Amino acid sequence: MTLLTELPITDYQTLSSKELFDRIAEAKTKLGKQVLVLGHNYQRDEVIIHADLRGDSLLLAKYAAERSEFPTVVFCGVHFMAETADILSQSNQTVILPDMAAGCSMADMASMEQVDDCWDRLGRAMSVEEKVTPIVYVNSAASLKAFCGEHGGLTCTSSNAKAIMNWAWARREKILFFPDEHLGRNTANAMGFPREDMIVWDPDQPNGGHTRDALAKAKLLLWKGHCSVHQMFQASHIDYFLKQYPGIQVIVHPECHEDVVNKADLVGSTEFIIRTVTQAPAGTVWAVGTELNLVNRLKQELTDKQIFFLSPMVCRCATMFRIDAPHLCWTMENLVQGVVVNHIQVPIDDKVHAKLALDRMMALS
Numbered sequence: 001m002t003l004l005t006e007l008p009i010t011d012y013q014t015l016s017s018k019e020l021f022d023r024i025a026e027a028k029t030k031l032g033k034q035v036l037v038l039g040h041n042y043q044r045d046e047v048i049i050h051a052d053l054r055g056d057s058l059l060l061a062k063y064a065a066e067r068s069e070f071p072t073v074v075f076c077g078v079h080f081m082a083e084t085a086d087i088l089s090q091s092n093q094t095v096i097l098p099d100m101a102a103g104c105s106m107a108d109m110a111s112m113e114q115v116d117d118c119w120d121r122l123g124r125a126m127s128v129e130e131k132v133t134p135i136v137y138v139n140s141a142a143s144l145k146a147f148c149g150e151h152g153g154l155t156c157t158s159s160n161a162k163a164i165m166n167w168a169w170a171r172r173e174k175i176l177f178f179p180d181e182h183l184g185r186n187t188a189n190a191m192g193f194p195r196e197d198m199i200v201w202d203p204d205q206p207n208g209g210h211t212r213d214a215l216a217k218a219k220l221l222l223w224k225g226h227c228s229v230h231q232m233f234q235a236s237h238i239d240y241f242l243k244q245y246p247g248i249q250v251i252v253h254p255e256c257h258e259d260v261v262n263k264a265d266l267v268g269s270t271e272f273i274i275r276t277v278t279q280a281p282a283g284t285v286w287a288v289g290t291e292l293n294l295v296n297r298l299k300q301e302l303t304d305k306q307i308f309f310l311s312p313m314v315c316r317c318a319t320m321f322r323i324d325a326p327h328l329c330w331t332m333e334n335l336v337q338g339v340v341v342n343h344i345q346v347p348i349d350d351k352v353h354a355k356l357a358l359d360r361m362m363a364l365s
């Protein structure tokens with residue numbers, strides 16, 4: 001029996017862009033229907049160009065669930081997205097993340113221990129299982145999705161958060177929303193939900209920073225967590241563009257602070273942003289508040305419009321950025337050799353309940 005040996009990543013780091021492009025394309029041709037390459041909208045151009053399908057996190061989750069004809073899925077995105085793909089794909093499919101270091105700083109802001117502790121403390125203030133629906137943003141570890149599945153809750157993405165919250169409030173009187181405080185608050189604001197019924201659960205404070213009474217009264221508990229990229233956009237950036245370019249339209253992602261979201265003309269997921277700006281009339285002017293790679297691509301592709309990046313700072317998702325052409329080439333050429341690198345495998349116990357949470361979401365999306 002011949003043992004398959006993994007090709008080392010270091011061999012790829014000195015290749016030119018042209019060599020990498022050609023070799024990835026060649027590996028893809030050789031692999032044919034063996035492999036589906038999925039790419040999130042924030043991926044670098046050198047990676048997204050090789051994606052068979054691209055989209056926001058909801059769309060990519062749908063692709064992973066539907067495209068069972070491909071034995072292998074190479075997921076160009078971040079770790080939680082690849083985990084979701086593994087949960088939703090068939091058991092005979094293999095999901096690969098080209099660089100295991102492509103995580104998400106927001107996902108890291110809620111651990112299983114912290115969420116268990118929160119649930120426990122809520123349980124001391126009320127009959128938590130009857131009263132609270134846990135909703136976890138997909139930007140989270142699989143174990144947290146499983147927690148929601150087990151406790152009558154579900155997942156959401158930035159494109160369906162409103163429908164998910166509506167569903168939850170129709171069933172139980174309270175929601176625990178984690179780990180993104182901003183998506184939760186912005187969605188509730190858009191639904192006209194009263195401000196005084198929302199509180200922020202700070203996992204670093206005893207009892208989340210609240211008395212038992214306050215916990216018992218609140219209808220929406222927002223986990224203190226955020227996206228390090230989207231928190232960089234500020235309302236003053238919008239003021240600047242409105243002054244310089246009267247008539248400009250501002251479109252932002254719902255992970256931004258509410259001050260930014262409230263001042264913007266439009267708010268939505270990465271897919272919504274792409275669709276809206278693409279379909280806008282020629283000559284319109286836009287300031288876009290989401291990750292830099294996506295905005296740069298819009299600028300390059302939609303030359304009939306004037307498109308600005310909303311912040312004067314570089315708001316780039318450093319972890320998405322880790323998936324580069326060398327890692328994609330390394331992954332694909334290893335597959336050609338029959339070697340699977342960076343296999344994403346959610347433990348079976350988590351998988352069952354996490355799938356329940358994701359399936360509930362999918363049914364409402």
Ligand code: 13P
Binds near residue numbers: 055
């Ligand atoms: P989308 O679901 O809009 O693609 O957002 C994913 C994400 O991580 C945004 O920071």
Ligand code: SF4
Binds near residue numbers: 103106229
């Ligand atoms: Fe996570 Fe923010 Fe990067 Fe999205 S942009 S993957 S939320 S760190």
